[in-house]
Amino acid sequence: MNDNLHTLRCFGCGARSSGAESRPDFRCAACGDLFEVEYAGWSQRKGHDRPNPGALKWLWRERRSSSESLDLSGVWRFRELLPILDNFGNAVTLREGNTPLYQLKRVSKALGMDQLFAKHQGMNPTGSFKDTGMTAALSVARERGFEWVACASTGNTSAAMAAYAARAGMRSLVLIPEGKIAWGKLAQAMDYGAVTCQLKTDFDGCVRVLTQTVKQSPIYLLNSVNPYRLEGQKTPAFEIAEAFDWSVPDHLIVPGGNLANSSALGKGFRELCELGLVSRLPRISVIQAEGANPLARSFAKSNGTVFEPVEAHTRATAIRIGNPASWRKAARVIQDTGGWCLDVNEREIAVAKAEIGAEGLGCEPASAVTLAGLKKLVAQGKVAATDSVVLVLTGHTLKDAEYTIGFHSGTLLNDQELSGHEGEVEALRRNAVPVDASAAAVLDVVKASVR
């Protein structure tokens, strides 16, 4: 069986290559830009050969009640739209995807909206959206016979890669910026058996070193410059469309770091539209942290056409990225869908994270930029109360417990960040209280909490 129908197409100059010919750094030999996976057959097929939207919708839904390993994956359940392997039997899966779409009831009420949802990608096997991309790209690495895989990471990619490599019996190499990733993520890389190097540089520096490393050794690069990562990461778009009964929400809001996820979700919706599974695209907006906002700056100055990297600083360490690899792809998605790119400050991120926690969901700081961004878009009149909106929550709250404890114990934000907003922050804080070991003392605390 040959399930492979793809070619790679350069996003910059349009040059095509077969997947097997790609260079170790996945850059185009002619222009240095990134590749995108293309399925030329889809546009050429006519009549019976074109995928039948009705049949696909039925098949994908049926697979939800199957016990076959591939069908149990929320990525490979949609395998007709990611024919990237010679044999789907080579897929390495941990039952990723099929993540919940929750209604955000309290936040909706506060914003006067009634159709606000969170697609919680933190509910994946290793606790982040990276699993959906990793199952795709690591399966390609396995099929092509690689023994070693590697990534530079702010933490989540490395956790996902280490887990999938371990499942496949492969070795993994992780480069992370020293002291700049959340403990939960570092612990995962160690637990899943990766060779982990902490480099005295930032994420962008780790990417530079890894690019050199893979050119000197047969190690398969699993950063999101690898176009197969995006094939897995586009599948939440299919899940969202399915959950909306094959219509789409008005607006999707995604955090922006290295900018692959927004690119992938945009590709997913575009393909659904091209194949006639949905009839329109949602607006896709990308939100960055104020201290790591090169794309937001680019949109403010030149509508996403001219780009300058920044030196990145934010406590949302997952998106502490100053020179995002996929900025051109993400800019195209925002422009083509009529979305926006904004930035939000450290207090706005912390408050939004606490509000998502108070919904009983929780997420990591980088994910909370979506809610902080939504509030700005509503205030600017860009999102209407009647719009249906999906926030993509990218990571689980337990990834960065230190941040959460810092917020609730009052040590996270400094006076300058808090200034003028002390009441808003205080109302959300739920610190742990030291109490005498007596029922009376505990009940006093309960009474005091009913404000």
Ligand code: F0G
């Ligand atoms: N949210 C979380 C929790 C992330 O870990 C990342 C990226 C993003 C959002 C941004 O996604 O890069 O596709 O724009 N984390 C990377 C990592 C870079 O190494 O784990 P993006």
